[in-house]
Amino acid sequence: MDARRAAELAARNSYGRLVAYLVAQTRDLAAAEDALGEAFLAALNTWPDQGVPRSPEAWLLVTARRKLIDTARRSQTQERVLTTLKTTDLGWSSPPADESALGGDSVPDDRLKLLFICAHPAIDGAMHTPLMLQTVLGLNAAQIGSAFLVAPATMGQRLVRAKAKIRDAGIAFELPEAEELPVRLQAVLEAIYAVYTLGWDNGAGGDPRHQGLTDEAIWLARLCVQLMPEEPEAKGLLALMLFCEARAQARRTVAGAYVPLSEQDTALWSQALLREAERLLGQAAVVQHLGRFQLEAAIQSAHMQRADGRATDWEAIALLYAGLLRIAPTLGARVSQASAIAEAHGPAASLQALEKIPAAAVNTYQPYWALKAHLLQTLNQPAAAKDAYQRAIGLSEDAAIRAFLLARSRQLPGPPPPN
Amino acid sequence: MQYAILVYETEYDIANREQHMPAYMAYSQALGEAGVMVGGAALHPSHTATTLRLQNDQRQVQDGPYADTKEQLGGFFLIDVPDLDTALNWAARCPAASNCAVEVRPLLPNPA
Numbered sequence: 211m212d213a214r215r216a217a218e219l220a221a222r223n224s225y226g227r228l229v230a231y232l233v234a235q236t237r238d239l240a241a242a243e244d245a246l247g248e249a250f251l252a253a254l255n256t257w258p259d260q261g262v263p264r265s266p267e268a269w270l271l272v273t274a275r276r277k278l279i280d281t282a283r284r285s286q287t288q289e290r291v292l293t294t295l296k297t298t299d300l301g302w303s304s305p306p307a308d309e310s311a312l313g314g315d316s317v318p319d320d321r322l323k324l325l326f327i328c329a330h331p332a333i334d335g336a337m338h339t340p341l342m343l344q345t346v347l348g349l350n351a352a353q354i355g356s357a358f359l360v361a362p363a364t365m366g367q368r369l370v371r372a373k374a375k376i377r378d379a380g381i382a383f384e385l386p387e388a389e390e391l392p393v394r395l396q397a398v399l400e401a402i403y404a405v406y407t408l409g410w411d412n413g414a415g416g417d418p419r420h421q422g423l424t425d426e427a428i429w430l431a432r433l434c435v436q437l438m439p440e441e442p443e444a445k446g447l448l449a450l451m452l453f454c455e456a457r458a459q460a461r462r463t464v465a466g467a468y469v470p471l472s473e474q475d476t477a478l479w480s481q482a483l484l485r486e487a488e489r490l491l492g493q494a495a496v497v498q499h500l501g502r503f504q505l506e507a508a509i510q511s512a513h514m515q516r517a518d519g520r521a522t523d524w525e526a527i528a529l530l531y532a533g534l535l536r537i538a539p540t541l542g543a544r545v546s547q548a549s550a551i552a553e554a555h556g557p558a559a560s561l562q563a564l565e566k567i568p569a570a571a572v573n574t575y576q577p578y579w580a581l582k583a584h585l586l587q588t589l590n591q592p593a594a595a596k597d598a599y600q601r602a603i604g605l606s607e608d609a610a611i612r613a614f615l616l617a618r619s620r621q622l623p624g625p626p627p628p629n
Numbered sequence: 630m631q632y633a634i635l636v637y638e639t640e641y642d643i644a645n646r647e648q649h650m651p652a653y654m655a656y657s658q659a660l661g662e663a664g665v666m667v668g669g670a671a672l673h674p675s676h677t678a679t680t681l682r683l684q685n686d687q688r689q690v691q692d693g694p695y696a697d698t699k700e701q702l703g704g705f706f707l708i709d710v711p712d713l714d715t716a717l718n719w720a721a722r723c724p725a726a727s728n729c730a731v732e733v734r735p736l737l738p739n740p741a
Contacts, residue, residue: 359717574663603652604659609727616651 213257226346230320442494446504453510456483524553576605638703671704
């Protein structure tokens with residue numbers, strides 16, 4: 211295997227694991243990442259000449275640890291870190307000759323602690339997901355900034371501040387206590403789901419820099435399921451994302467036009483992903499502890515019954531949304547519930563549900579206006595429908611969805627637009 | 630805080646402007662309904678531009694834009710929003726963001 215490829219593979223598979231291991235000793239996320247970054251650079255410089263070590267992970271860890279000691283020596287203030295590093299028995303002393311004695315699996319996996327630190331309540335909620343993307347997956351500030359519509363330099367500063375907070379506030383590198391776990395776990399899962407929705411919204415026809423994000427989110431969720439096999443919500447989240455992922459090929463026509471869920475060709479849905487999602491959801495249900503992500507996954511599962519030739523049970527979907535709203539009353543869930551009510555009880559009932567949402571909350575919320583436009587069109591109120599379509603079109607970020615709504619709006623009777 | 634959203638368009642988009650008009654009308658309407666619109670204008674294509682400068686007290690007038698690039702400044706929106714994050718969110722909804730590019734710049738505050 212060539213050296214660059216080996217370094218990339220090690221980066222993909224071990225980045226978070228190595229960061230977690232180093233942070234466990236130093237309590238300094240930024241320093242751990244810097245040291246690991248230098249170790250990767252050293253790998254790229256030396257592996258082509260000296261060959262790829264038998265355990266790249268151990269080599270990187272030993273090299274990063276040495277860099278950390280060098281840095282700590284230079285800055286007198288890091289006395290404590292230096293002491294910790296010197297006294298920690300890593301099981302090997304002089305790299306890289308004996309690093310092969312240490313199998314890749316011997317590096318303890320502390321990534322779960324890392325995930326919990328990133329989503330710690332003392333850290334600004336808006337930074338949970340960016341921190342995760344950087345420390346567990348190794349994405350850089352420019353990649354993360356693009357996903358969040360933030361300038362790279364700004365995202366870099368925010369990440370630095372968040373890491374300084376973790377270090378200076380002395381946030382423990384430990385798993386939460388049992389009584390804290392449900393709330394803390396929810397924050398971790400929500401941060402992972404945010405990665406997925408960022409990638410999903412920009413998946414087709416959008417910014418190609420985001421397209422890998424859905425994969426990264428699924429990877430993180432798999433990690434959670436693997437590290438916390440007894441947690442039904444972790445399985446619920448993975449199931450939810452796999453249900454969505456199963457439809458990825460059906461979301462756009464070959465020409466890139468938007469296809470709404472109800473018009474998607476079920477032959478394009480991935481049967482393998484569907485089956486895996488159903489299996490996970492079934493396993494989660496056995497625990498009998500319902501949560502937000504299991505409910506959302508159950509809603510997706512109900513939407514996808516069509517794949518077996520069964521009619522969509524809209525009544526059931528509306529009920530699932532009612533349950534979801536009790537646990538997680540988000541704007542998205544309210545609008546989606548109204549959409550299910552339209553199918554189960556007709557457009558007038560749906561419009562009533564929509565109009566209960568405070569106007570200030572939906573001022574810039576595109577899905578609300580898209581649904582409202584569709585309902586008014588069905589209720590034969592072309593002027594009001596036209597207005598709602600205008601709002602929805604003006605708030606659309608995705609060019610394919612904008613084109614879809616423009617086409618719908620043009621079907622309305624009434625005077626043609628002035629141009 | 631006020632920001633300018635500078636709208637850049639490709640040659641193709643400039644030549645087919647009327648095709649994009651409904652999307653831009655909806656966009657400015659959404660800005661207006663959200664209460665963030667301060668102003669804005671669409672510009673005629675850059676070949677209609679005239680550039681002038683005074684050099685050694687001599688007037689120099691030339692046909693065409695100051696910077697002759699393939700992508701052109703097609704217009705701008707002025708918005709008033711709390712922060713850059715919100716401005717970037719609005720910029721992403723501008724049709725040019727998916728067709729070519731938009732540039733977001735904070736406005737200097739009025740000296741008055």
